[in-house]
Amino acid sequence: MLLNTLDVPTDEFEAATGWAAKPEGMCKGDACVRAPGAVGADGTIDVASVAERLGMALVADDATGTWALGPESGGRALTTAVVPEIVLPDVDGNPFGLSAMNGRKVLLVAWASW
């Protein structure tokens, strides 16, 4: 996730990372991690705090004054088997949310021209 600030609205953070702020902590699918201080007084995610808690690498690009936040780490690549909502465009730029496939089995295949 690219960041211009380290205080991010909760919905933006969830859309990018799959992690939602809930009363029990930061949750992705059915996995929750206690995270006191994750949400600041202004209702935004304290990215530095959450990054520390979830093992997300926070890398600064000093040339542009921006950051990139990596995914959670310290365990397996999958923290939960529940697929977060993933919205991706088709080749013409029309967005498609994977949750539209609920009710069907999905074989999701990653490929590339290279």
Add this chain to the structure above:
Amino acid sequence: MWQALHEELAPLGLSVVTVALDLDPEKARPWIEAATPTHPSLIDSDHRIDELLGISNVPMAVWIDETGTLVRPPEGASIRPSPFAAIEITDEMPERMRSVLGEFKQMPETAEAYRAAIVDWANRGADSAYALSPTEVIERSQPRPIEHSRAAACFELGLAAERRGDHDAAIGWWKQAHALFPDNWTYKRQAWTLESTPDGADSDKAQEVQEVYGTSWSDEFVATGGANYTVFPQL
């Protein structure tokens, strides 16, 4: 190939969704238009499914059930035996080609069994022996140390640099990503294809060592070994 599988299995309630990890969607367009897919065919220029699902090479696939839950983690997704593995190696071939073809022969041949497993799942759903429990799915996904998280962040900063026209900065970030997570071939293969060969031709798999990254697909494939090139399905 995927379109044919989709047509075969759609009546059983299974849909293929393809996701192209191309930085430039126009590179994927000719392939998509040739396939004329009736299934969702998406573009993931940011490699978000690397982070969100653990994809680390192509082709790889995950299986998602009717409730949106993974029943198989990312694994190499070939459904047709590799034509390269069948090529006879001869003394007349250049050394580089012989090495590469030799490693293709070291790759476990899983395509037919993997395809049969997909068909079994399409028919039997949760009763298929190939549909794993959530715990198994997580345990079978690859380890993710902090270095892999850092690699994802560096790759993303490289993408941002590339998009604002700062190619040199992008190369710097991508070199870091490659060093931090050498088993993620999507980071390497994407970056390499943006460099031309010494004589100015487009990058390709058979090319010699690139000046920019000091390596090449064939060198790294041979060094890694065909048996370790992807996460082969454990069926």
